[in-house]
Amino acid sequence: MSDGKLGENNGDLLQINGVRIEATFAEAFDMKATRIIITAMDEIWAEHAASAMSGFGTSVIDCKLEIDVERRLFPIETPDGRPGIALLAFAMSGSELEKQIVRRAGQCVLTCPTTALFAGLPVEGVPRDKRMPLGKSLRFFGDGNQISKVIDGTRYWRIPVMDGEFICQHEAPRTAGIGGGNFLLVARDIMAASRAARAAIGAIDSMPDVITPFPGGVTRSGSKVGSKYKSLIASTNNEYCPTLRGITNSQLGEGENAVLEIVLDGLTFESIADAMRRGITAACESCGEHGLVAVTAGNYGGKLGRHHFHLHEILS
Amino acid sequence: MTRWHFRRRASESGKPLTQSIDASAIRREWLCEKSESEINALEITVDGLAVSLGDVFELSIASSEDTQIVIEGELDEVHGLGTLHDQGDFRIVGNAGHGIGSGMTGGTLSVDGDAGDYVGGPYGAHKVGMAGGVIKITGHVGSYAGHRMRRGVILVHGNAGQMLAASAVAGTICVGGHVGQYVAVGMKRGTIVLANSSGLVNQADEMGGTSSNRFSPPMRFDPAFLNLYRDPMFDEITLSLRQLPVFRTRADRTVGGLGEVIFPAGAELAIDV
Numbered sequence: 001m002s003d004g005k006l007g008e009n010n011g012d013l014l015q016i017n018g019v020r021i022e023a024t025f026a027e028a029f030d031m032k033a034t035r036i037i038i039t040a041m042d043e044i045w046a047e048h049a050a051s052a053m054s055g056f057g058t059s060v061i062d063c064k065l066e067i068d069v070e071r072r073l074f075p076i077e078t079p080d081g082r083p084g085i086a087l088l089a090f091a092m093s094g095s096e097l098e099k100q101i102v103r104r105a106g107q108c109v110l111t112c113p114t115t116a117l118f119a120g121l122p123v124e125g126v127p128r129d130k131r132m133p134l135g136k137s138l139r140f141f142g143d144g145n146q147i148s149k150v151i152d153g154t155r156y157w158r159i160p161v162m163d164g165e166f167i168c169q170h171e172a173p174r175t176a177g178i179g180g181g182n183f184l185l186v187a188r189d190i191m192a193a194s195r196a197a198r199a200a201i202g203a204i205d206s207m208p209d210v211i212t213p214f215p216g217g218v219t220r221s222g223s224k225v226g227s228k229y230k231s232l233i234a235s236t237n238n239e240y241c242p243t244l245r246g247i248t249n250s251q252l253g254e255g256e257n258a259v260l261e262i263v264l265d266g267l268t269f270e271s272i273a274d275a276m277r278r279g280i281t282a283a284c285e286s287c288g289e290h291g292l293v294a295v296t297a298g299n300y301g302g303k304l305g306r307h308h309f310h311l312h313e314i315l316s
Numbered sequence: 317m318t319r320w321h322f323r324r325r326a327s328e329s330g331k332p333l334t335q336s337i338d339a340s341a342i343r344r345e346w347l348c349e350k351s352e353s354e355i356n357a358l359e360i361t362v363d364g365l366a367v368s369l370g371d372v373f374e375l376s377i378a379s380s381e382d383t384q385i386v387i388e389g390e391l392d393e394v395h396g397l398g399t400l401h402d403q404g405d406f407r408i409v410g411n412a413g414h415g416i417g418s419g420m421t422g423g424t425l426s427v428d429g430d431a432g433d434y435v436g437g438p439y440g441a442h443k444v445g446m447a448g449g450v451i452k453i454t455g456h457v458g459s460y461a462g463h464r465m466r467r468g469v470i471l472v473h474g475n476a477g478q479m480l481a482a483s484a485v486a487g488t489i490c491v492g493g494h495v496g497q498y499v500a501v502g503m504k505r506g507t508i509v510l511a512n513s514s515g516l517v518n519q520a521d522e523m524g525g526t527s528s529n530r531f532s533p534p535m536r537f538d539p540a541f542l543n544l545y546r547d548p549m550f551d552e553i554t555l556s557l558r559q560l561p562v563f564r565t566r567a568d569r570t571v572g573g574l575g576e577v578i579f580p581a582g583a584e585l586a587i588d589v
Binding site for chain 1: 469486540545
């Protein structure tokens, strides 16, 4: 549900490379977040583990966790000097985050050859109730043969596995995060929308402190709150479905036949705002004259989330 | 923060400098609550007699970015330095006596020189040795280093005497030079990293193969966890482990121990069953 009236002249025009930027805002929510680092003997195993760990982690609506690769790390950046990958994970509560991370770590990282698992946020100074178990829970897989090492004040576990040892930090801190930053790319057709979305994700991909958890960073199934079916908490966003024009209230005008949405979760307001700015700019610059018509954002009238990303403010 | 600098006086009431001094009372926790005059009045034991600390050491106190205790001078017969050390740096400039870092729980204790027996061992009649922190020794150490050690790290750049890590319960000891006899006797858990495995070979040879009663057959091992230690001295000591195939044996099997001795290629055949 959006209060932005696409196609209306609201007296506040902004264009980038001929693409109309709607005078609306993305509405985002408080979430709980953490960063974890997976390392491995080589980049290939690290990628496999990260891929498994971040699978089925697109939306808290049903995955309960939004998780994705934040960035690839050089060996010099990782705790054990091996190639690594940093992932950011977001959940609606600390307890849900804790539950999901330890489950996924156990099934996706512990199982992956040569990997090790570390916290990606500093543990020092974080209160005990703001820390989530990693090795603290996984160590029991060692069946009594696990070995604890406290190095520079941080506890690690060495759990015997069939390829040697799985090294895992005792716990990882959680912090406040923001989920649900977004923008919608309204295009002439799906080819143009797809190109614009890929350009946006290409610009956002390497940015720290932010992830785009949907497949390829993009979703076509933007949703509204609620449904005619009582069991569903979310359903299709009628107003942006081109095939529903004429039978429901639509925000799409003539020649606006495909919409893709990019959802962003970040550790700070600034990181999301910065990523939105770069993503929107990249999309407009690459596809402004090639089918991208407008950029808008999804919100709930400002009633549900306290973080509002006004497109015109971000892009000014 | 405060820096306490103790310099051993050239002479103590006309007596020669070969006296045995128990300096275990010099502790950060105690020092930080006392004035300079109170510290100088602290009674320590010299050859069994109570002597004021100020008669043995010249003290200077200064503000510092970190908590630091520095002791220098002729310290070969000064024992118990760094006892129960809990935080900050405790630096010994010169050779130290026995029992340094006894019962230590945190911080760093460094020795620019050699140290005597019982490095990081139990304090007094306590059953458990060092329980945290890091001890760094640029030279050699005597016997019983890491005796009954429970947690923490001991780095020895030089050689270690007999009974290294005897009855250790956990912790990590890393030795760059040779080691004496009876490594890991009674060791239940913990890690010994030997950068030079010839001491282990000699020991196994002298025992005529019976060492296998205490050690499990050595197996090739990837000591990936060693990469987590970011101390330059640790990197320097363990250079050979990054250049040679690495093996691991578990010890001490006679007490059902799950400790480990990690070493580069060379000793694995000597202690094999």
